[in-house]
Amino acid sequence: MNRSLGHIPFFRAAGIPCLVVGALLASGEASAQVNVAATVNRNQASVGEQIVLTITVSSSKMPSVQPPQVPDLNLPGVAVAGPQGPSTSQEISIVNGQTSQKVTLSYSYYLMFQRPGEVEIPALEVIADGQLYRTSPIRIVVTKPGAGQAAEEVPLQVRVNVSRTQVYQGQEVVVEYVMYEQNTASARIANRQVSQEPSFTGFWAETLLDARQTQVPPRQEVINGVPHVVMPILRLALFPTTSGTLTIPPLGLTATVAMPTGMRNFWGDPVYRQKTVVVSSPERTVEVRPLPPNPPAGFGGAVGSFHLTSRVDRTEVNQGDPVTWTVTLEGQGNLKAIGDFIIPSLRDFRAYDPQVSTTFAPSTEHYGGKKEYERVLIPLHSGATEVPPASFVFFDPEVGEYRTISSARHRLTVNPGAATEGAPLALGLTQAQIRQVGSDIRFIQPDAVALEDEARTIWRSRWYWAIQAVPLALVLTALGVRWRHARLGSDPARIRAMGAQGEARKRLKKAHALKKKGDLQGMTNALGHALTELVADHANVSAAGLTSDRIRDILTERKVPAELIEQTLAILGRCDRARYAPSAVTQSDADELYRMSHTAIRHLMRHLTT
Amino acid sequence: MKSVRMKRQLFPAIAAFSLVVGAASAEPTSNPPGSPSLQSPPILQRSLPESAAVLYNEGNAAYREGRYSEAVTAYLRALEAGAQNSAVYYNLGNAYFRLGRIGRAILNYERSLRLDPRNDDARQNLHFVSLLITDRVEAQDIEVRVQETIRQTLGQIGADWLAIALSIGFFGLCLVAAWWLLGGRRTGLTITAFVLAATLFLGSASVVGVQRWVSDAGRAAIVLTSQIEVRFEPSTTAKVAFVLHEGTKVWVERREENWALVHTANGLRGWLPEELIEVI
Numbered sequence: 011m012n013r014s015l016g017h018i019p020f021f022r023a024a025g026i027p028c029l030v031v032g033a034l035l036a037s038g039e040a041s042a043q044v045n046v047a048a049t050v051n052r053n054q055a056s057v058g059e060q061i062v063l064t065i066t067v068s069s070s071k072m073p074s075v076q077p078p079q080v081p082d083l084n085l086p087g088v089a090v091a092g093p094q095g096p097s098t099s100q101e102i103s104i105v106n107g108q109t110s111q112k113v114t115l116s117y118s119y120y121l122m123f124q125r126p127g128e129v130e131i132p133a134l135e136v137i138a139d140g141q142l143y144r145t146s147p148i149r150i151v152v153t154k155p156g157a158g159q160a161a162e163e164v165p166l167q168v169r170v171n172v173s174r175t176q177v178y179q180g181q182e183v184v185v186e187y188v189m190y191e192q193n194t195a196s197a198r199i200a201n202r203q204v205s206q207e208p209s210f211t212g213f214w215a216e217t218l219l220d221a222r223q224t225q226v227p228p229r230q231e232v233i234n235g236v237p238h239v240v241m242p243i244l245r246l247a248l249f250p251t252t253s254g255t256l257t258i259p260p261l262g263l264t265a266t267v268a269m270p271t272g273m274r275n276f277w278g279d280p281v282y283r284q285k286t287v288v289v290s291s292p293e294r295t296v297e298v299r300p301l302p303p304n305p306p307a308g309f310g311g312a313v314g315s316f317h318l319t320s321r322v323d324r325t326e327v328n329q330g331d332p333v334t335w336t337v338t339l340e341g342q343g344n345l346k347a348i349g350d351f352i353i354p355s356l357r358d359f360r361a362y363d364p365q366v367s368t369t370f371a372p373s374t375e376h377y378g379g380k381k382e383y384e385r386v387l388i389p390l391h392s393g394a395t396e397v398p399p400a401s402f403v404f405f406d407p408e409v410g411e412y413r414t415i416s417s418a419r420h421r422l423t424v425n426p427g428a429a430t431e432g433a434p435l436a437l438g439l440t441q442a443q444i445r446q447v448g449s450d451i452r453f454i455q456p457d458a459v460a461l462e463d464e465a466r467t468i469w470r471s472r473w474y475w476a477i478q479a480v481p482l483a484l485v486l487t488a489l490g491v492r493w494r495h496a497r498l499g500s501d502p503a504r505i506r507a508m509g510a511q512g513e514a515r516k517r518l519k520k521a522h523a524l525k526k527k528g529d530l531q532g533m534t535n536a537l538g539h540a541l542t543e544l545v546a547d548h549a550n551v552s553a554a555g556l557t558s559d560r561i562r563d564i565l566t567e568r569k570v571p572a573e574l575i576e577q578t579l580a581i582l583g584r585c586d587r588a589r590y591a592p593s594a595v596t597q598s599d600a601d602e603l604y605r606m607s608h609t610a611i612r613h614l615m616r617h618l619t620t
Numbered sequence: 621m622k623s624v625r626m627k628r629q630l631f632p633a634i635a636a637f638s639l640v641v642g643a644a645s646a647e648p649t650s651n652p653p654g655s656p657s658l659q660s661p662p663i664l665q666r667s668l669p670e671s672a673a674v675l676y677n678e679g680n681a682a683y684r685e686g687r688y689s690e691a692v693t694a695y696l697r698a699l700e701a702g703a704q705n706s707a708v709y710y711n712l713g714n715a716y717f718r719l720g721r722i723g724r725a726i727l728n729y730e731r732s733l734r735l736d737p738r739n740d741d742a743r744q745n746l747h748f749v750s751l752l753i754t755d756r757v758e759a760q761d762i763e764v765r766v767q768e769t770i771r772q773t774l775g776q777i778g779a780d781w782l783a784i785a786l787s788i789g790f791f792g793l794c795l796v797a798a799w800w801l802l803g804g805r806r807t808g809l810t811i812t813a814f815v816l817a818a819t820l821f822l823g824s825a826s827v828v829g830v831q832r833w834v835s836d837a838g839r840a841a842i843v844l845t846s847q848i849e850v851r852f853e854p855s856t857t858a859k860v861a862f863v864l865h866e867g868t869k870v871w872v873e874r875r876e877e878n879w880a881l882v883h884t885a886n887g888l889r890g891w892l893p894e895e896l897i898e899v900i
Contacts, residue, residue: 451745454684454714455707457677464735465704468783478787481794488798 044069046136048145056153057126060288063119065093065145067138068112088129089206089262089290092119122288123152124260165192166199168243168263170291178299179253180313181407182343182377184218186245187261187291193230193237198268198282204243206262206290212252214344216377219245247377249313249344253300262290301405306412310349312404314378316341320417322397328425329392335385337400337417342378345370351383354398359387392426503550510547511615514540518608530600531592537607538585541578544611548618558582570617578610672703676711683715691715706736713742717749723844723866725749730842730869730900737775753867757885764885767834774831782831786824792817836871841882841897843868850890854879861890870897
C-alpha cells in the first residue's frame with residue numbers, strides 16, 4: 011500500500027488531469043506573497059472510510075483562477091471524488107493602522123481507501139502567480155475495518171455479485187454491480203455518479219445491462235430491518251481469456267448525502283449537513299481453470315452451451331436447381347470467439363460460397379445469440395441424394411468435457427433436369443471450385459549458366475549519351491549550312507565561283523565516261539566545256555561568249571602562270587579541231603587530251619581559288 | 621539543286637545512328653535458360669563472371685537441401701562477385717525468410733523488384749511476408765499513395781526501353797528539323813514524322829520525369845531489428861515518438877552523425893539509429 015498517489019486512477023476517472031492554479035495579480039504592483047498547502051482532515055482512516063484532502067492557495071490579492079488540473083494518478087484500491095471548489099474566503103486585518111488582507115481558495119478531494127496499509131499523497135504541483143509551488147507529501151495510514159475509529163455510517167453501498175468464482179477459461183461469468191440505498195426519512199441522497207469504472211484485465215467483457223443507458227426499475231429490500239432501494243448499476247458477461255486468479259475490479263460511486271447532525275433548528279426541524287461520499291464495491295477474485303488438453307479436431311475455442319440445427323428449403327428438386335442449406339448454431343457463450351463449423355464434403359453438389367452471419371442476442375442475464383451458415387447447393391445427379399450433417403465442437407463447462415454436436419442429415423429427391431435428361435452422367439467427375447488451402451512464399455529462381463548484370467541501365471551507358479550527339483550534330487550542321495548560305499546569298503558571283511570546282515569535276519567524270527564508251531567527239535566536247543565553264547564560273551560571265559583572248563585576259567588577271575594559260579588555250583584549240591574533224595581524233599589522242607585536260611583543270615582550280 | 625546537295629550531307633549521320641540503334645535491337649541475347657522473362661535491351665546485356673553464376677547455383681543447391689544459412693552465404697558471395705541480378709536478391713530473400721529474418725527477406729525482395737520491377741515472384745513473396753510483420757502501416761499521405769501506384773505502373777515499362785524510345789524520338793525530331801533547315805518541303809509525310817517524333821520524345825521525357833519524381837532510390841529503407849524506438853531528437857535520451865518493428869519500410873529524409881530522420885508511409889516522423897535500418 012506504500013505507493014505514490016501519483017498513480018491513483020481516480021483522478022483520471024474523474025476527468026481531471028493536473029492541478030494548475032494561475033494567480034495573476036494586479037498589474038503595476040509587485041507579486042503578492044502566495045502560500046500553497048495541502049492538508050487532510052486526518053491521517054488515519056479505516057477501509058471504507060473517507061478523508062478530505064484540501065489544497066489551499068492563499069494570497070494577499072485576489073488571484074484569477076484558471077481551471078484546475080491534477081496529475082494523472084493510478085492507484086488501485088482508492089476511490090476519489092473531486093476536486094470540488096474553489097471555495098473562497100477573505101480576511102482583512104488592521105494592525106497599528108496598517109490594513110492587510112488575505113484571500114484563500116480551497117479545493118477539496120474526497121478519498122476513500124479500499125485496502126489497509128500506508129498511502130503517500132505525493133507533492134502536488136500548483137502554479138500560482140506564474141510560479142510553481144509544491145505541496146508537502148502526506149502519509150495516510152489505512153487500517154482494517156473496525157480497527158480504528160468507527161467509520162461514519164453512510165446510507166449508500168455498492169455491492170458486486172459474481173455468478174461463479176470457479177470457471178473454465180472462456181466460460182461466462184456474470185458480474186453485477188448493485189447500488190443499495192437506505193430508504194429512510196433521515197437518508198437524503200442526491201447526485202449519484204459512477205466515479206470509477208471497472209477496468210477488466212484478462213477478461214473479454216460484454217455489457218448486459220447499464221443503468222446509465224437503459225431504465226432499470228429499482229426494487230425494495232429490507233436489510234437488518236432497514237428498508238433499502240436496490241438498483242443494478244452495471245451487469246456484464248465476462249469471459250476469461252487466460253487461466254489463473256483473476257480480479258474483478260471495484261466500481262466507485264460518489265453521491266451527496268445529507269447527514270443528520272442531531273440538532274434541530276428554531277422550528278424544531280432536524281438540521282442536516284451536506285457531505286460528498288465515495289463508496290466502492292469490494293474487489294473479488296475468480297479462479298480460472300485452463301481447458302483440458304487435447305481438444306478434438308475442429309475445436310475453435312467455443313465454451314458454453316450450444317445446439318446445432320439445419321434445414322433445407324426443399325426436399326424435392328430438379329437437377330440443376332438450387333437448394334438452400336442453412337445450419338444454425340444457437341446458445342450461450344462468447345459467439346465472437348467460437349471458431350467455424352465443420353462442413354462435410356459436398357461432392358454430390360456444386361456448392362456456392364457460404365454466407366455466414368452472426369446475431370448477438372444477449373439477454374439481461376446471459377450473453378449469447380446465433381450464428382447462421384447458409385449455402386446454395388445444386389445437385390449434380392438425379393435420384394436420391396442427401397445433404398450430410400455439419401458439426402461443431404465446443405467445451406461444455408457444466409460437464410467439463412468437449413462435445414461435438416451435429417446437425418440433421420437431409421434427404422433430397424432430385425428429378426432429372428430438362429436439359430440433361432437422358433444425358434450420361436460422368437460419376438466422380440463433378441466440378442468444384444479449386445481452393446487454395448495454404449500459403450507460403452514462392453520457390454527460388456532456377457540455376458543459371460550466366461547471370462546478367464541488371465544494375466547496368468542504358469542511362470548509365472556512355473554510348474547512349476554519345477549517340478545523342480549525332481542528331482544534335484545533324485541540326486548544328488544544318489544550321490551552319492543555312493547560315494553560310496544566308497551570308498553568301500548577297501554575292502552570286504562568289505557562290506558561282508565556289509561551285510565551279512565541283513562542276514568541273516563532274517564534267518571531267520562525264521568526259522571520262524564518254525571516252526570509255528568510245529564517244530571521242532563527245533569526250534572532246536565535254537573537256538572543252540569543262541575548261542570554258544571553269545573559267546566562266548570564276549569570272550561570273552557566260553561561257554558562250556568566251557574567246558581565246560578573253561580567256562587569256564581572265565586567267566592573266568587572276569595571275570595564272572603564262573605556261574598554264576598557254577597549255578589551257580592549246581587544249582581548247584585541240585578540242586575545237588576535234589569538234590570539226592572528229593575522224594582525225596584517235597584513241598591515243600583522246601587519252602592524251604583527257605590527261606592534259608585533267609592536269610590543266612586541276613592546276614587551274616588550285617590557282618583560281620587562291 | 622543546292623539544297624539537294626546539302627541534304628545529301630545528312631546521310632552519313634543518319635546511317636551512323638541507324639547502325640547503332642539497329643545494333644542495339646539486333647544483337648542476340650545471352651540470357652540463361654529459365655531466367656525471368658524481362659530482358660534488358662540486348663546492347664546492355666552483360667554477363668557476369670562465371671564465378672557469380674557458380675556461387676548462385678551453389679546457393680540454390682544449399683537452399684533445396686534446407687541448408688538456408690549456407691544458401692545465404694553463397695548468395696551474398698555471388699553479390700560480392702558483382703551479380704547485381706534480380707534472381708540472386710530474390711533467392712536471398714527466400715533464404716532469409718526460411719531463417720526467420722523477415723526484415724532481411726523484405727529488403728532483398730525490394731532490391732529484386734528494384735532491379736526487375738516485373739519479377740512477379742518477388743512481388744508475391746514481398747506481399748506474403750509483409751503480412752507477417754508487426755507494423756501495419758497504411759499510407760495516409762495522398763502523395764505517397766499516388767507515387768506508389770505510379771511506381772508499380774511504370775515498373776512494367778522498363779527504364780531501358782524508355783531510354784531507347786526517348787532517343788529515337790529525339791533523333792526523329794532532329795532529323796526533321798535539319799531537313800526543314802536545309803530547305804526541305806513541308807510535305808504531309810515530313811509533318812507526320814515530326815508529330816510522331818515529337819509525341820514519342822515528349823511522352824518518353826514525361827515518363828522519365830515522373831519516374832524520377834516517384835523514385836525513392838537511396839531513400840527507402842527497411843527496419844532490420846525486431847523493435848526500434850523512434851525518437852523526437854537524435855539522442856538516446858530524447859522522448860520516444862513511436863515504435864517500429866522489423867520489416868517496416870521507412871523513408872530517410874536526412875542523416876546526422878549516426879542517426880537518420882525517417883518518416884513512415886502514414887506520415888509519422890522521427891529519429892532512429894542509422895545502423896538499425898538498411899537502405900534498399
